[in-house]
Amino acid sequence: MHTIYARINNTSAFLSSCVTALLVAIALSSLAFTADPKGQLAVASIQVHPGNARRYANKKQEFAFVNFNVSAGTHLVMSARAVSHVHACSKPDLSPLFNWNTKQLFLYLSAEYTDKKGVANEVVIWDRIVRRKEDALISTTGRNKYVFRELSASFRNIPPANYSLKYNVMPYVGVLTYGEAARTPQPVAFPELQSLS
Amino acid sequence: MFADELKTLRRLGFRHVLLQVLNFMSVLASGFMMWKGLGLVTNTESPIVVVLSGSMEPAFHRGDLLFLTNPLDQRYQAGDITVYKIPGADIPIVHRVLETHDGVTIKKGRIAASRIAHDQLLLTKGDNNYIDDLELYQGLEWLERQHIVGKVRGFLPYVGYVTIAMNDFPQLKYALLGGLGLLALVQRE
Structure with a gap:
């Protein structure tokens, strides 16, 4: 009854149930934080250039290039289609998303459009990992990190796309949650193909 | 003894x-x-998986436990973290969805078990990798729903390290x- 084996057994069982209860409590507690921060996002322009497909070097493929500017304060209006950059401007302060169970935020900027055949597309063109609350005021200038291409290899006759900044809150323990921080007020049209030089 | x-x-x-x-x-x-x-x-073949590689760091490290679901009536969205298994590859991979294209099928003439089972094309990328997973697909151009084991819903650190150690x-x-x-x-x- 009071052997060392029994004592070890009881102690470790008690400890592990305590740890489990604590972890469950922490995971449930993060459901009580319901921050939903919002910013604005505006796209200035897009550039479409011809190129070659990645796998098949002789296959033509068009690429869209998106320059955006996520910055504090300034809010750019949508400029003319002739301008050859996309400016996405927003000031989302995502620090309310950081609570005691937030390990990191995964931010991503995605383009959403449905083509005329009804194929719905969602393409992530930029992302960022935010690990500290101090870095959660998003203010940056950049261009798309990932290639933006269309399934049909061409952006001709593709309807305008919506751009949105979304986040994934990743906890130390528990459930992963998702949300949207900003979205372009109107869909942004793709420009005509530009040839290089 | x-x-x-x-x-x-x-x-x-x-x-x-x-x-x-x-x-x-x-x-x-x-x-x-x-x-x-x-x-x-x-609705997944393995509802709990252990992270085996560092390609999703700093979110998931080797030995973390992930809890998956794979609801048949839900499409995958960009930003979701999926676990997928390419035919011929021996271990499943945990990576994030980078692109989704809904309503397209690659191969015609195949009978789908479910209406949405085969009409979504996905491209994934590990958070810690610089480029997408095309090289990992072993010749496939896109991931399809049939390759997906599940979507990561819950996270528990370290516990899975026991199986890695074993x-x-x-x-x-x-x-x-x-x-x-x-x-x-x-x-x-």
Whole structure:
């Protein structure tokens, strides 16, 4: 009854149930934080250039290039289609998303459009990992990190796309949650193909 | 060293050994039933997976546990973290969805088990990788729903490291299994 084996057994069982209860409590507690921060996002322009497909070097493929500017304060209006950059401007302060169970935020900027055949597309063109609350005021200038291409290899006759900044809150323990921080007020049209030089 | 244990074993008799073996098997069977039941509820072949690589760091490290679901009526969205298994590859991969294209099929003339089962094309990327996973797809151009094991819904750090340790050091596995089996045999109550 009071052997060392029994004592070890009881102690470790008690400890592990305590740890489990604590972890469950922490995971449930993060459901009580319901921050939903919002910013604005505006796209200035897009550039479409011809190129070659990645796998098949002789296959033509068009690429869209998106320059955006996520910055504090300034809010750019949508400029003319002739301008050859996309400016996405927003000031989302995502620090309310950081609570005691937030390990990191995964931010991503995605383009959403449905083509005329009804194929719905969602393409992530930029992302960022935010690990500290101090870095959660998003203010940056950049261009798309990932290639933006269309399934049909061409952006001709593709309807305008919506751009949105979304986040994934990743906890130390528990459930992963998702949300949207900003979205372009109107869909942004793709420009005509530009040839290089 | 084992003289005492052997003596108790002889004293307890053959029937006791049989009973303990039966107990051990019923524990195994109920564990297997719970695993498969969870798989039925979540609609995935493995509802709990262990992270094996560092390609999703700093979010997921080696040895973290992930809880998956794969609801049949939900499409995957960009930003979701999926676990996928390419035919021919031996281990499943945990990466984030970078592109989704809904309503397209690659191969015509195949009968889908579900209306949405085959009409979504996905491209994934590990958070810690610089480029997308095209090189990992072993010749496939896109991931399809049939390759997806599930979507990551929950996270528990470190716990899965036990299985990695047992894989890396097989002696540990045999020692653990042997010790448990011996304990089950000689235990009196």
